Amino acid sequence: MNDQQLWLIPALPLAGFLINGLFGKKFPNILVSIIAVASVLGSFAWVLKTLGALGDLEHAHVEHYLTWIQSGPVNIGVDLAVDRLTAVMLLVVTGIGSLIHIYAVGYMSHEGGYYRFFAYLNLFMFFMLTLVMGANFLLLFVGWEGVGLCSYLLIGFYILKKSAGDAAKKAFVVNRVGDFGFSLAMFLIMVQFGSLDFQKVFEAVKPLPVDQTPGILTAIALLLFVGAAGKSAQVPLYVWLPDAMEGPTPVSALIHAATMVTAGVYMTARAAVIFQHSPLAMDVVATVGLITAVMAATIGLTQYDIKKVFAYSTVSQLGYMFIACGVGAFSAGIYHVVTHAFFKALLFLGAGSVIHALSGEQDLRHMGGLAKKIPITFAVLACAWVAIAGVPPFAGFFSKDEILLAAHHHAPWMYWVGVITAGMTAFYVSRAMFMCFFGSYRGHHHPHESPFVMWGPLAVLAVLSLAGGWYFKVPHYLEPVFPVAEGHHDETLVYISVAAGVIGIGLAALMYLIKPGLPDTISGALGPIYKLVYNKYFVDEVYDATIVNPMVAGSRGVLWRIFDAGIIDGIVNGTAVVARTVGGGLRLLQSGNIRSYAAWVTLGCVVVLLALGVMSGGVK
Amino acid sequence: MPTTVPLTWYLILSAILFGLGVAGFLFRRNIITVFMSIELMLNAVNLSFISFSYKWRQVDGHIFSFFVMVVAAAEAAVGLAIILTVFKNRSTLAIDEVNSLKN
Numbered sequence: 276m277n278d279q280q281l282w283l284i285p286a287l288p289l290a291g292f293l294i295n296g297l298f299g300k301k302f303p304n305i306l307v308s309i310i311a312v313a314s315v316l317g318s319f320a321w322v323l324k325t326l327g328a329l330g331d332l333e334h335a336h337v338e339h340y341l342t343w344i345q346s347g348p349v350n351i352g353v354d355l356a357v358d359r360l361t362a363v364m365l366l367v368v369t370g371i372g373s374l375i376h377i378y379a380v381g382y383m384s385h386e387g388g389y390y391r392f393f394a395y396l397n398l399f400m401f402f403m404l405t406l407v408m409g410a411n412f413l414l415l416f417v418g419w420e421g422v423g424l425c426s427y428l429l430i431g432f433y434i435l436k437k438s439a440g441d442a443a444k445k446a447f448v449v450n451r452v453g454d455f456g457f458s459l460a461m462f463l464i465m466v467q468f469g470s471l472d473f474q475k476v477f478e479a480v481k482p483l484p485v486d487q488t489p490g491i492l493t494a495i496a497l498l499l500f501v502g503a504a505g506k507s508a509q510v511p512l513y514v515w516l517p518d519a520m521e522g523p524t525p526v527s528a529l530i531h532a533a534t535m536v537t538a539g540v541y542m543t544a545r546a547a548v549i550f551q552h553s554p555l556a557m558d559v560v561a562t563v564g565l566i567t568a569v570m571a572a573t574i575g576l577t578q579y580d581i582k583k584v585f586a587y588s589t590v591s592q593l594g595y596m597f598i599a600c601g602v603g604a605f606s607a608g609i610y611h612v613v614t615h616a617f618f619k620a621l622l623f624l625g626a627g628s629v630i631h632a633l634s635g636e637q638d639l640r641h642m643g644g645l646a647k648k649i650p651i652t653f654a655v656l657a658c659a660w661v662a663i664a665g666v667p668p669f670a671g672f673f674s675k676d677e678i679l680l681a682a683h684h685h686a687p688w689m690y691w692v693g694v695i696t697a698g699m700t701a702f703y704v705s706r707a708m709f710m711c712f713f714g715s716y717r718g719h720h721h722p723h724e725s726p727f728v729m730w731g732p733l734a735v736l737a738v739l740s741l742a743g744g745w746y747f748k749v750p751h752y753l754e755p756v757f758p759v760a761e762g763h764h765d766e767t768l769v770y771i772s773v774a775a776g777v778i779g780i781g782l783a784a785l786m787y788l789i790k791p792g793l794p795d796t797i798s799g800a801l802g803p804i805y806k807l808v809y810n811k812y813f814v815d816e817v818y819d820a821t822i823v824n825p826m827v828a829g830s831r832g833v834l835w836r837i838f839d840a841g842i843i844d845g846i847v848n849g850t851a852v853v854a855r856t857v858g859g860g861l862r863l864l865q866s867g868n869i870r871s872y873a874a875w876v877t878l879g880c881v882v883v884l885l886a887l888g889v890m891s892g893g894v895k
Numbered sequence: 896m897p898t899t900v901p902l903t904w905y906l907i908l909s910a911i912l913f914g915l916g917v918a919g920f921l922f923r924r925n926i927i928t929v930f931m932s933i934e935l936m937l938n939a940v941n942l943s944f945i946s947f948s949y950k951w952r953q954v955d956g957h958i959f960s961f962f963v964m965v966v967a968a969a970e971a972a973v974g975l976a977i978i979l980t981v982f983k984n985r986s987t988l989a990i991d992e993v994n995s996l997k998n
Contacts, residue, residue: 869990870921877917 279325281338281355281408284365287318288400295397299390308380311393315376315400319369325357326366332359333755335474337410344413348469356410356473360756363609363749364407364541367616371533372400374732378624379525381729382631392432392523399425403534407541412461412471415542419457419506422535423450429530430522442518449515453505453539460498467491477548486553496549496556499542500563507539507593510567514814516590520582524627527582532589532623533616540596540612544605547757551603561601561685565692568594570812572699576706577798577809579639581626584707588663589619591700595678598693604681605757606750611674617743618662618670621736622704625656628729629711632722639710641719646712648722651730653712658737660708662744664701665776670744672773677750679772680765690768694775701779709787905946912939926978926988930971937967 291314299307329336335358344351357365376396383392399422406418423446431443465471468479486493503509508516519531530536543550543560550556568591575587592615599608630637632649646653662669665676675697683690716722724730786793798805807813864875912935919932941960948956982988 868994873917874921877921 278338279328279336279357280321281325281336281357282340283321284318284325284355284369285401285404285408287314287321288397288404290314291397292394292401295390296394299394302390304384304389307390307393311397312373312376312380314397315369315373318400318404319373322365322369326362329357332357332362334358335361335410337474349465351411351413351471353414354410354472355408355414357408358756359753360541360544360609361407363613363752365404367613368400368403368407368534371616371620371736372403372529374735375525375529375533375620375624378528378627378729378732379523381726382525382627383523386523388432388434392429395425395428395432396526396529399429399530399535403538406538410473412464412473412476415545416457416461419502419538419542420454422530422538423447423454423506426450426519426530426535429526430519432522432526436521439521442515442521446515446519449512450505453502453512456498456501456505460495460502463491463495463498467495473545480548480552483552485551486555489553489555492549493553493555496546496553497559499546499549500556500560503539503543503597504563505539506542507536507597508567508590509539509563509594509597510570511814513567513571513590514818517583517586517811520580520586524582524623524630527586528620528623528627531586532619536589536593537596537612537616540593540600540608543597543600544609544757547600547605550600557601557603559601561598561682561689564594564597564599564601565689566594567591568598568696569692569699572696572703573808574811575703576699577805578703580637581629581639581642581707581711582623582637584639584703585619585622585626588622588700588703589615591696592619592663595675595693595696598682598689599678602681602685602689604678606753607674607677607681609753610677610744610749613747613749614662614670614674614740614744617736617739618659621655621659621733621740622663624729624733624736625652625659628652628725628733629656631725631729633718633720636718636720639707641717642711643714643718644712644716645722648716649724651724652733655730655733655737656708656712658740660704662740663704664780665697665773666780667773668745670740670742673744674749676769676772680768683765683768694772697772698775698779701776702783705780705783706787709783713788714791902946902950906943909939909943909946912936912942924989924991926981926990926993929990930974930978934967934971937963 291310294310295302295307299310302310326332335356337354337356340353340355342350342352376393379392379396383389386392402418402421402425404418406415406422409415409418427443427447430446431439433439461471464476468476470476470479480492483492505512516531516536520527522531550560571587571590571594575584575591578584578587592611596608596611596615599605599611629642629645629649629652632645632652633642636642658669662671665672679690679693679697682693786797798809810816866872916932916934916936916939919935920929923929923932941963944956944960944963946956948954948960978988981993985993987993
């Protein structure tokens, strides 16, 4: 194999991180931006060059750099690999990453900690690229943990806001639960197959029989999925993602919509061979995906914070991707990763543009009528809108369609739930759009259009959202990696899902344009149900009551008061007290009186002599 | 030697002298008396060295006692000098009052 210097792809953003992180404080903002953007663009260019040089990539191209761990039969190397799946992810990560870096130059221009922001963003790119290029589970895990760290740092970017710090901690802690599952899965793989290399493990799994009754492969698959559920915000570990919107908007777009949260889907697709050997695990993946998709979509219907709406939308779309994986249509899942990256990055960046225009206002109730005031932002957001709503022939339509068809082939009821969710998706996005851009302006800021550096990347993303699904035939490209999903193309099913999207848009238009009083009437009529959904099913409160509070109380009552203050401190203080008491006793001997010393010496001599006498039996 | 004084007697005398020295060292307050008590102890030890040396017909004990005498002489020279200086500075020879190092 010819050497393609794959290491350059992650190394460039790492260099950007080191330069900006170490010296950025003294640099002017313009220099920081140039370094940050150039490193990611360079990485993107290198990806293009590499993919061009590698040709059709029927087989994975692996490059071995050094041996990391060598212990007995265990041999783990720093190996980077590119196959078609990685190629798709690389293009998404570096491509969207570059656009968002450019956008952030404009968005963050008024913020403090400018160099810190770009240093973290570059570090994130490094870890994300390590994640998708690592040729073994451990290297993937390095990237996995690294992006988690960057996510934590960037959610808590506004370090003076308590809510940002809390959200960052929440994301970190919830992700640990998933990482725990992932670690256990790696241990099991290690024990079972003696290697963590993707190639070796998957070669070893392939000839094994499918786990009809739950066996070791089911355990591995389920534990891997626990990891994926943490990173990709699935029920019951999704709670961190909506809170993660405390971070700056480019971060929400890059990390919490387009790339990092899809790492779980990528990992599931990467380990597709293992999942395919366990029908039970596949069912769990599909069911969890379905529950997540429905639950998050319903919450999205009621939120007023524009970023929260899109956050729940992200959770819901991630659910879709897992439905695809769970029904065996991995390529459709990755397809949706790609199209979702286009339109969700665009939605977030567009929302950021709106927020920027309104000097920080995020509440939909204080927007309205902005279509005329910020026309470019409206135009690009409209592209994302039709893309996510599944209107043909735009990006979301193709991938969602693939998923729904695969779901129908697997189990028709999944298809119908998916269609209803698609309708809700169309509804809540339309609702946000109508509340934001139509009607009359309800706020009191003076909206201003964003600079070119911000809407330029938006325009590129808008083109991708419109044409990306039709132009990039991801499932076809991924055929060598994943077996072709069975199922014939059924026109009726396509019409039904499109109709659901159109009905969603129409309903939103009816409720928020034509009859503005209707939403209040409906929410009033639904009363308790509306309250339940509006408060996000009280999941956070339930977690607080069942997990967080007992944990805090236990830590405070048992671990702190009893164990730490009682036992640990007790041992330390006890040692000191014993030493002091003994010392205090011995101190009395040191009278400073020379004759008392002499007396002690004499006494000592007498005692020693007597002892010697007794021991030798001399004194009788 | 028709009638030799038995070794035990020498040792008992040595022990008595040593005990007196110890008692003097412990209970007297005058520095000079304490000093003399030390000399007494040294000489008591010398006596037992000589006695054993005589008893076992070996010269080692003699050599030891010479060393002890040398040390005692040197000690007397230094010790008396210290005592003189102490008396000059403090106008007292009471050993309990020379305790400025305490605390």
